[in-house]
Amino acid sequence: MTTLKDIAKHANVSVATVSKYLSFDLAVKKETEARIQAAIKELGYVPNVVAKALKRKETFNVAVIVPKINNLYYSEITSGISQTLGKHQYNLFIYEVDQLHLDEDEILQLMRENMIAGIIFIGLFSDESFKESIRTVVGWEIPVVYANRYMPFDGFPLLYPDLVQASKLGTAYLASKGNSRIALVHKRLPDRLLDLFVEGYRQGIEEDREPLLVAIEEGVDYSQSIIPALVEHRIDGVFVLNELSAVYLAKAMAQANIRIPDDMAVLSLGNSLISQISTPELTCVDLQNRELGVRSAEIILSQIRKQPFEAVTVLEPFLVERSSV
Amino acid sequence: MTTLKDIAKHANVSVATVSKYLSFDLAVKKETEARIQAAIKELGYVPNVVAKALKRKETFNVAVIVPKINNLYYSEITSGISQTLGKHQYNLFIYEVDQLHLDEDEILQLMRENMIAGIIFIGLFSDESFKESIRTVVGWEIPVVYANRYMPFDGFPLLYPDLVQASKLGTAYLASKGNSRIALVHKRLPDRLLDLFVEGYRQGIEEDREPLLVAIEEGVDYSQSIIPALVEHRIDGVFVLNELSAVYLAKAMAQANIRIPDDMAVLSLGNSLISQISTPELTCVDLQNRELGVRSAEIILSQIRKQPFEAVTVLEPFLVERSSV
């Protein structure tokens, strides 16, 4: 392993000169530059980022804490993060909380021990996961962003899709296709979030009417509980607030001989591969997950570099037409 | 930031004592132990892994180099790796070559600069991606494994599924369900791999007969080119060597009013969520991707710890019955 010292000796200059030259801190004479460059090439110098980090008290590593890696929803976000960090020469640590047997506190401990430059938390829709952890980390003055989870600003940068707009877009589209009795189907969701969707629904149908809300309990049989509820209320269009559930619901409809979209239209929230693969292919609202990742990374980088950044970033969803509405 | 030095001062012992005590190198007196523990608690000591790495010339970071993060096939492997590394207190760096604008050499350079403890390359089926990079890294004496890609042993540990067995399992299952004219449908694949699948096919049908091989070119319309070929040869069962292609093929069949499995059975290679979601749900051969990840991580750890490890690990696939065969 050749070090700065070796280069310095070989080039007949001091370590400081080489160090400064390499970090563009110092204009050296053409001649010294040549000698340094020659030494670097001859000896095959590889800078030691670890030593640099120790000295500078700062690494080039950013951590992403994510509920699940093997899930297209999250991995789209992660991929956006990876792309952006890579572009700026930052490395990406991934911690999958689901699989890791460590609890959150242990993970956070790891962050400090490793002098992580910043942490991106990717939250669940369904609860305020990580919120306490984020508070802790903020207390340590480590740059943080909280992505994917809607909540009022609480001192750390937030990024999430505009859920009201998403709901409005979806509902309006269903309505525009002649569906007048639209249900919102969702997995367990806190009231605060559900209210957002209901608000968007109202804006979408341009009337002051409440949608039928159907909750999917864990492990239910769609044909036993969801479908009958929809039929009973003579629903002609469903907006499913979870992509996978939309797929399963569409399957259950097919089994029950309900034609999509003629008997009932199905629109899903989220646009990963699975909406495309489903039969029929699902019309959906795209939440811009990749962009969410990209922006999260940008905000973390701004913080690390002590540049200004947005406290709250709201992503604008858009509609993707396929054949289920 | 409190350091060993602070602890030492506060506990009235030397840095060396604290260091050794904390790394279980030294049996200290009950009394000194108490004082050290008290100091650690009072001052809130957090060990500095970066300093440790510099001193020990070795980090606890393992890198995974993967073609694509947001792909269930790869992310299942990655998740297995993450789980296993986490269990052993190693951190996981992820580099997505597709998205990163860096080329492979730059990524490798990063590995050295960061004193990565080991690298797991996840290869493509379709070509010997990364092979040259791996050679380079081996030259640097960094522990390496090559996962997912079949090839003869070449000096570094290999892990891959038993493709012959996978093909045999699938073919035999198709045959057992009364399908006698079975085609192998695949995306571009090197001959060496294709031979493996053909070999498995032979073992599966227990006859010395060649299967019909249908190649899917990039961007083709399944109903225009693949389906007619299958119909023309009066195929009654297809084994699709790529999960996503299987889904698209099933879709195309439905459009062409070919009933699955009655007119034609479809079996896919790979068992991610998408086989389950497809209509009909696809019977498939599971390649054990998560287990592949787990074992890859174990082998990297063995290398890092200079323990013995398997040079070649072959994963045994198994059949998952659903309704497309």
Next chain:
DNA sequence: TTGTATGCGTTATCAC
């Protein structure tokens, strides 16, 4: 324009 010296927080080698 270049060099000297010090320290980042830890481990490891001695010595006591």
Next chain:
DNA sequence: GTGATAACGCATACAA
């Protein structure tokens, strides 16, 4: 059992 002290590879304040 415990303590000085010298590295690890680099950056930087201060000299020259």
